[in-house]
Amino acid sequence: MASTISIVLLTITTSILFLQRYLIARKTYTMNSMNAPKLVRLRWPLKTAMMMGIAGLLTVSLIPQATVITTSFRQTNGPVFTSGFTLDSYREVFYRVPNAIINTFTYSSIAMVFMLVMGLLVSYVIVRRSSKLTALLDSLIMIPYVMPGTVLGISLILAFNEPPIEITGTWVILVIAYCIRRLPYTMRSSTAVLHQIDKSVEEASISLGVSPVKSFFKTTAVLMVPGVLSGAS
Structure with missing residues (x-):
């Protein structure tokens, strides 16, 4: 019954996510010094x-x-x-039970490193290389966000409880569970920040002779770090 309810939740959430992407794609949210947001005083x-x-x-x-x-x-x-x-x-x-606390912080820290890297790279692909494929990728990443934690945990145990990938009961499956569960939060905060960064920042760096990869890590990635950290933590 829990699996059935999860499928219903996934269907509704995926539909809303596609609607959100459609509405966001109709407008631009980038900011720069030439087009700073106006301060509006409310009554x-x-x-x-x-x-x-x-x-x-x-x-x-x-x-x-x-x-x-x-x-x-x-x-x-x-x-x-x-x-x-x-x-x-x-x-x-x-x-x-001090070991439980140590293990929790250790495995969650390892998972956070993976989420930081994935949050930076995947959000860049989704926002800067927008297509039907990236929209599908965005929807798939959001599935763990709406899936109940118990259902997700049982699914991981069933999926990795037998060869060829038998990692149930090891620390590896805990890191995987942390990454899968928290990656949607990292993605949402990362994409929100990236939508506000104008492409001209990277283009200016590339025009000065810096390679696209270095331009990303030295300009865009630096500006995205606060959003990525807030989502990963």
Whole structure:
């Protein structure tokens, strides 16, 4: 049943993604010093309404984090929460299972390196070499974004549990899972930044004798780093 619901979600999300690409392709969002964005001052009713809307979204997005922080100090009796607060859970984590924390940071750091490289290169191909094939690639990369984590985990176990690729139970499958799960976030932030970078930046570098590859890494990639890092982290 979970697989069936995932297919329905994938179909809806893929359709919305293609619609988004169609709308984005109709306009340009690049910025440069000759065409800087204009500062628009809003009147107080609209300004107040927008500030309240943004504050509401931020509040809703912070509720899960606040819940996690609060429950980490809750007193427990086995798997059941009881009244009162304590540091027993933190003592349990740091003194009994420290290897789990070390492994989490190690494998996630390895995955982040792969996501940074893939985010830079793949987003460049999708935005600068726009075609039906790159649109399909963009849609395929977004599939893990809408797929429930449990379904994705079970799929990876089933796919890599037998030869010729038998990596279930190893650290490799954890790195792959991190990359697949988080790559869509990196892609979305990377493409958003790249849409705002004018092609003339690279063209000016190439016209001065710098190769296209070096121009990409010395100009475009440097400007994309903040967006790539925010998505990968």
